[in-house]
Amino acid sequence: MRFDVLTLFPELFTAHLTVGINRRAYTQGLVDVHLWPLRDHADDAYRRVDDRPYGGGPGMVMLAEPLERALAAVQAARAAAALSEAPRVIHFTPTGRVLDQAEVRRWADAPGGAVLLCGRYEGIDQRVLDRHVTDELSLGDFVLSGGELPALALLDAVARLQPGVLTADSHEQDSFSGDGLLDCPHYSRPEQLIDADGAVRAVPPVLLSGHHGQIARWRREQSLRLTATRRPALIVAARAAGCLDAADERFLAALQREAQL
Structure with a gap:
């Protein structure tokens, strides 16, 4: 299965993908992770991906256009890899369904994987969410600085359920x-x-x-x-x-x- 991760901080994923027993899932391609740095899809010299919110208020909002370009690039890459079916797009947000073991198993059994959309700042332009997001997940009733930690949690939980990653029946006793x-x-x-x-x-x-x-x-x-x-x-x-x-x-x-x- 393939997971495409849209993030401002791809370096947060590097260690996770190369250490620990779950690396078997990544190195053997059981869980194929592709990182998409969002600043690569900005169109100005400052590589800006955020701006002030309409209506005023604190913080910044992630801009729609860099995200649209990144999602288009993901779709093209998946098509080139013969993954023609439109992927599910997961947005990590406190308003989403709480991630539990049943939900993890659902994603572990989904051969197409998903696109993991990691927000930052005050959030993502709602028009992107309305157009692309199919699923929203949360780690619980608290607020994080971004979607990277929930994305890592999902990848870790999915990877350990893949055949051959753990010893036989280990995760069945969890x-x-x-x-x-x-x-x-x-x-x-x-x-x-x-x-x-x-x-x-x-x-x-x-x-x-x-x-x-x-x-x-x-x-x-x-x-x-x-x-x-x-x-x-x-x-x-x-x-x-x-x-x-x-x-x-x-x-x-x-x-x-x-x-x-």
Whole structure:
């Protein structure tokens, strides 16, 4: 799949595309990322891509014409690469749909990828958004300086779902995957950590038992406990989807009784 990123700061993407385990997705072409510096599509000596807003007010607005030229260049490049279907265009904005794992999977399964439109300043001329944008995404109810961080988050989340990037089934155990619950805690060596005051923090004995059934149940219960405590709405959704069995419900009932004591 191909992602074309329109940005004022292409250098923010360079390290992400060349380090870490997800680089496999980029170097092997599983996720084909093309960076389009917006200032290359300005038409004056100052390479201006922004100006004051009509109607007054603080800040600057990204100009329509450089963005239109950049989008036309992306369309031409995609056509030359035999990608004739018009791509989806994602605008990252606090007013968009919150990016979650289900949305990430939708993009990970979309062979055509998308154009990622990274705004800056007070925003982008609305006429560009009205004409080109098909999807709007947000990382949450807060404001960032631009669309680059959300674009990187989407690329990272999509890349790790591509076949061969992670070890087999690794992402299936992640939070929000499968049944939609939070992941359980994980431990590694050493078996005991000794704090400065001499307190010992040990790995839960069940994980050292070698009893795979008991380990699986412990992990499931820890997942249920975390989810019920921190994101109870996910328990409701999992129950509605039929993802909880009788043992899960007994454990959740015990948790509820414990909380009432």
